[in-house]
Amino acid sequence: MNTDKIALVTGANKGIGKEIARQLGQAGFTVLVGSRDLARGELAVKELLADGLDAVGIQLEVTDEKSVRTAAAQVESTYGRLDVLVNNAAIIPTGDDAASRIETGVLRSAFETNVIGLVGVTQALLPLLRKADRARIVNLSTSLASFAQVGDPESRMSTVLTLGYNSSKAAVNMVTVMLANELRETGILVNAADPGNCATDMGGWDAARTPAEGAAVAVRLATLGEDGPTGEVYAEEGRLPW
Numbered sequence: 404m405n406t407d408k409i410a411l412v413t414g415a416n417k418g419i420g421k422e423i424a425r426q427l428g429q430a431g432f433t434v435l436v437g438s439r440d441l442a443r444g445e446l447a448v449k450e451l452l453a454d455g456l457d458a459v460g461i462q463l464e465v466t467d468e469k470s471v472r473t474a475a476a477q478v479e480s481t482y483g484r485l486d487v488l489v490n491n492a493a494i495i496p497t498g499d500d501a502a503s504r505i506e507t508g509v510l511r512s513a514f515e516t517n518v519i520g521l522v523g524v525t526q527a528l529l530p531l532l533r534k535a536d537r538a539r540i541v542n543l544s545t546s547l548a549s550f551a552q553v554g555d556p557e558s559r560m561s562t563v564l565t566l567g568y569n570s571s572k573a574a575v576n577m578v579t580v581m582l583a584n585e586l587r588e589t590g591i592l593v594n595a596a597d598p599g600n601c602a603t604d605m606g607g608w609d610a611a612r613t614p615a616e617g618a619a620v621a622v623r624l625a626t627l628g629e630d631g632p633t634g635e636v637y638a639e640e641g642r643l644p645w
């Protein structure tokens with residue numbers, strides 16, 4: 404059995420997820436690069452291997468229970484445990500819109516990937532996280548999920564009219580808090596990371612931050628010491644208000 408620390412990042416074939424995978428690799432982890440399209444994942448793996456990192460592709464479509472089960476079985480048979488899970492995969496669904504206008508099917512698709520997919524992946528991998536010594540779970544969130552920020556009419560966050568994305572990520576925050584409560588006695592720390600607006604397919608290519616800068620906060624939460632926080636959302640500048 405491999406004795407290195409093992410991390411799995413969902414949606415790691417591009418964007419912030421790929422940079423989280425890279426930085427965890429640089430921190431000494433064997434990184435499982437989750438990708439719904441294995442060929443796209445293998446391109447990222449190739450890049451990470453060329454950088455001298457230990458990366459392995461794993462097919463993982465978070466909305467497909469069979470794919471999730473198969474990935475978990477693969478991690479179990481190869482490594483027997485999982486030290487870090489980063490739930491990074493997410494979408495802003497096509498047609499995302501204001502609360503007064505969004506089509507309910509669009510809202511449903513945001514929850515399907517961003518919340519139900521995330522919970523399904525976490526539940527499938529939890530037995531393996533429990534087998535690790537003090538595992539860490541990091542869920543990618545956003546300031547668009549902050550009631551305090553979206554609720555402030557002076558905030559730029561109040562002008563972004565994407566109910567599907569914002570409300571599904573607010574649900575991710577609640578998943579984070581409730582799972583942290585459940586796992587408090589186990590030593591497993593569960594936190595959410597807001598990478599800030601980063602230049603990716605999702606964030607828009609004119610965003611000020613690089614995906615690597617966005618990845619850093621998630622990596623910090625994935626490598627917290629024993630006395631680290633749990634059930635919180637952090638951005639680079641510190642704790643985010645709910």
Ligand SMILES: NC(=O)c1ccc[n+]([C@@H]2O[C@H](COP(=O)([O-])OP(=O)(O)OC[C@H]3O[C@@H](n4cnc5c(N)ncnc54)[C@H](OP(=O)(O)O)[C@@H]3O)[C@@H](O)[C@H]2O)c1
Nearest residue numbers: 414418419464465491492493543545600601603604605606
């Ligand atoms: N960029 C920002 O400004 C920003 C700000 C705040 C929070 N975030 C959060 O940071 C995370 C990464 O965002 P990003 O900007 O890197 O986005 P991105 O470039 O669009 O990448 C998203 C990743 O998620 C994958 N994905 C989407 N649906 C999936 C599914 N059903 N199953 C498996 N993988 C799936 C994508 O795979 P494909 O390549 O196959 O589509 C891709 O690998 C997200 O959780 C996002 O909400 C981003």
